[in-house]
Amino acid sequence: MFNWFRNRRRKRILQEPWASAWDLILENNIGHCKGLSTTERDKLKKIIRIIVHEKHWEAHGGLELSDEIKVTIAGTAALMLLGVEDFYFEHVNTIIVYPHPIRRQTQGGLVVGKESRHAGEAWQNGQVVLSWQDVLSDSRNPFDGRNLVIHEFAHCLDGLDGEMGGSLAFGDAATTRRWHRVCETEFAALTRAAERRQKTLLDYYGATNQAEFFAVASETFFEKPRQLDEEHAELFELLVKYYRIDPTKWT
Numbered sequence: 001m002f003n004w005f006r007n008r009r010r011k012r013i014l015q016e017p018w019a020s021a022w023d024l025i026l027e028n029n030i031g032h033c034k035g036l037s038t039t040e041r042d043k044l045k046k047i048i049r050i051i052v053h054e055k056h057w058e059a060h061g062g063l064e065l066s067d068e069i070k071v072t073i074a075g076t077a078a079l080m081l082l083g084v085e086d087f088y089f090e091h092v093n094t095i096i097v098y099p100h101p102i103r104r105q106t107q108g109g110l111v112v113g114k115e116s117r118h119a120g121e122a123w124q125n126g127q128v129v130l131s132w133q134d135v136l137s138d139s140r141n142p143f144d145g146r147n148l149v150i151h152e153f154a155h156c157l158d159g160l161d162g163e164m165g166g167s168l169a170f171g172d173a174a175t176t177r178r179w180h181r182v183c184e185t186e187f188a189a190l191t192r193a194a195e196r197r198q199k200t201l202l203d204y205y206g207a208t209n210q211a212e213f214f215a216v217a218s219e220t221f222f223e224k225p226r227q228l229d230e231e232h233a234e235l236f237e238l239l240v241k242y243y244r245i246d247p248t249k250w251t
């Protein structure tokens with residue numbers, strides 16, 4: 001019954017005309033859009049409309065919520081869903097945006113928060129917190145390997161099994177086992193490289209734990225897919241299987 005109401009509501013959302021001003025937002029703010037095919041762009045717009053309408057959006061810290069904020073965030077998250085059907089981060093209910101990186105202070109002055117970067121957070125309860133300043137600069141630079149929205153929404157995908165621990169479920173058990181093996185090997189290699197301060201394609205932040213490894217690997221997958229394929233072929237291949245898309249076509 002719930003699905004019936006939801007599908008009916010989504011049909012209504014998609015019948016509303018696409019605001020032409022949103023095209024300009026995609027053009028200006030989402031660098032990846034330039035590489036998408038017409039079919040992918042149409043699907044992206046469908047996903048954006050559903051995410052914009054279905055999530056509860058909040059702006060804090062003096063920031064005024066706007067279509068630009070919503071479409072830029074939804075549009076970047078939508079890139080991650082181009083390979084799947086009828087999934088719109090249903091388990092994410094609230095997106096909270098601040099103008100700048102978040103600073104949480106305890107009474108003792110220690111900075112606390114889920115991410116040591118503080119530009120964003122993703123919580124198992126369905127909340128995603130983002131710094132607009134970082135969202136915008138990352139979305140406008142699609143090939144620098146960093147993307148806050150992709151990072152936080154990768155944590156959300158990781159949390160689909162009830163825990164954000166870097167453990168992904170693939171369609172079959174053999175691929176899931178292969179992911180665990182490849183993830184452990186790559187995570188160990190990144191940890192060693194980070195300890196030695198060796199320059200790597202994957203950001204050192206991925207060596208924090210396996211959840212951060214998946215989030216950082218996802219950023220690299222969408223922003224530097226060719227290099228990831230060349231330097232970490234098995235990891236790249238598994239991410240193609242997981243996201244069901246190949247971003248090398250967009251570059």
Ligand SMILES: [Zn+2]
Pocket residue numbers: 115151155211212215
């Ligand atoms: Zn993270």
